[in-house]
Amino acid sequence: QVQLVESGGGLVQAGGSLRLSCAASGGAFSTYSMGWFRQAPGKEREFVAAIRWSGSTYYADSVKGRFTISRDSAKNTVYLQMNSLKPEDTAVYSCAAATSLVPPVVLRTANAYGDWGQGTQVTVSS
Numbered sequence: 625q626v627q628l629v630e631s632g633g634g635l636v637q638a639g640g641s642l643r644l645s646c647a648a649s650g651g652a653f654s655t656y657s658m659g660w661f662r663q664a665p666g667k668e669r670e671f672v673a674a675i676r677w678s679g680s681t682y683y684a685d686s687v688k689g690r691f692t693i694s695r696d697s698a699k700n701t702v703y704l705q706m707n708s709l710k711p712e713d714t715a716v717y718s719c720a721a722a723t724s725l726v727p728p729v730v731l732r733t734a735n736a737y738g739d740w741g742q743g744t745q746v747t748v749s750s
Contacts, residue, residue, distance in 0.1 A: 626648050626653070628648055628741035629742070632744060633744030634746070636749070641708075645701055645703055648701065651739075655677050655724045657675065657722045658702040659736075660673045660719055662713075669734055671731075673693040692704070710748060713746060716745050720737035
């Protein structure tokens with residue numbers, strides 16, 4: 625089991641940028657695939673981005689070209705760089721960890737992940 629703590633959320637104007645961080649502890653971080661999900665009020669949780677232990681990355685169509693997921697195994701941290709933010713990006717963003725056994729196609733589903741952080745609020749004003 626791995627513990628996850630997100631940070632970096634906040635209030636930003638449309639067109640601005642934020643970088644979210646997710647610090648992991650208690651597990652073999654380099655062997656995990658990591659994902660970012662978000663949930664807006666009244667909506668279901670949705671996939672944002674994922675990065676496998678190998679470094680391969682995957683994105684939701686709604687954020688492709690604007691968001692970048694990366695990881696630093698030396699710091700046990702995964703990042704989500706968010707550029708050109710839009711009001712519709714407003715949500716609570718959570719990071720999650722999945723074992724290396726999970727195939728890439730499944731990483732877009734929340735059920736693939738066994739450990740979750742508490743989330744960090746991102747609010748984009750128009």
